[in-house]
Amino acid sequence: MITAESFKLAPGYFEVAPGVWGMKDKFVNFYMVQDAASGDWVLIDAGLKISRSKILRMAQDLFGDQRPAAILLTHGHFDHVGALEALAEHWNVPVYAHYLEFPYLSGISSYPPADPTVGGGMMSVMSVFYPNDPIDISSRLIALPEDGAVPFLEGWQYIHTPGHAPGHVSFFRKEDKVLIAGDAFVTTKQESLICTITQKQHISGPPMYFTCDWEAAEESVNTLTALEPAIVATGHGKPFSGPEMEKQLRQLNDNFYQEAVPAHGRYANDPAVTDASGVLYVPPKNKANTESWMFVAGIILAGVTAFGIVKFATTGKKGR
Template sequence: MTANIYLMGASEAPLLVDSGMPNENQKLLRYLGDKRPAALVLTHHHLDHVGGARLLWERLRLPIYAHPLDIPYICGEKRRPPFPPIPWLGDYIANSPRPVPKEALIPVEEGAEVLGWRVVHLPGHTPGQIGLLREGTLLAADALRVGPRGPWLPPAMVNHDTAEARRTVGKIARLGPETIFVGHGPPTTLEAVRALAARLGL
């Protein structure tokens, strides 16, 4: 998948986190196989994370959780910022996912629980980006990217508010998870995130 998606928890009714690009629906269905997720969490509204949400709602009527600040983009009430920032084309690409009906979306905010995972608000990349925290493991979505040299902040061109995204790195460091899974790249460690936070002056 273009962005990492995760099946978390019990194999018979796992929690699905994110749903890939709009053109990856068949790949998503092959990935799920005969597994029927108990619910879907959308970490944020970008197309590479919500592209399969409408399909899953239509086929499985899954409960879909998202932050209230991102729900207007997911259900089509607001248009996403153009990506790439090219007139017309960028708007078309960014808004290519089929909207999820608003009634299918369950708003969750900081501190809520979804199937045993605590919701953590990780704003900056989008206004309502969320992560999931449990027992030393954090799913941090696109609050961080991870490459061969460790974690780094997503570039400004893909962030709603880069100053806030920087503060979110500090928040992750203070949360103290042992292992951090991200939307792009392999897992990283608390030590590496704390080093990034120090480089950012947080």
């Protein structure tokens, strides 16, 4: 069973299950999974732009000079593809994703805009500043097989779990019921900066500020709950297992609209519409509400910057 203690004590990265390892960089996780029979391994998600060196060090520690067979994506939001282009070029490997993510990975379409008005904490408020432009890795991009098989990983399947992103997928190993859920649900309250920093463990819905279709998100949680996972590893928060995880996942599944869906917000009652070409429709934003949240975000950002300057100046004076 994965415990909070073992997570904290892991030297840089943590073991989720046999052949499955993860690492947290700032506020997002990425994973490395090895096939027991072939020895091939893959990277699942690519963190932030600054994650490149951490991912390379982790790979070297686990696999030596063996490069991955591929990079697999749960989805293409900025905090899951930050180091993707650099890593794919460094290793010269293909990138697999669901075909409905292709517009956002081929320079064709931006995702539906983040919604800072959903509430829940500072991570939501600051989402107005999160990158949303598409990247272009079309020369390396390959669609995941239609039959649900996971390239290079025998015994795994991927499940299309849209809602947070149109082509979002999760990965499941039936043998020991290990679930890499991505952001279909997470194990901390990602909207809260305090919970993001402390990694307080709690099964929560997908991060509200980026989720653009709540009906699809609920169906995805229903699908994953029906798998009865024994261990869940998500895009945000610590791995979670045992009776408490199972209880909390059932609670989220049974009370999704009460626990996960924001009471207000751009997509709360009107989903974005997308297809294989990208975004077709986004509901209109509440201009006054959005501008007020942007003002709050600006004040917070200015305050954090001022605090940093004062702290630096004070530390500098003490050191002289």
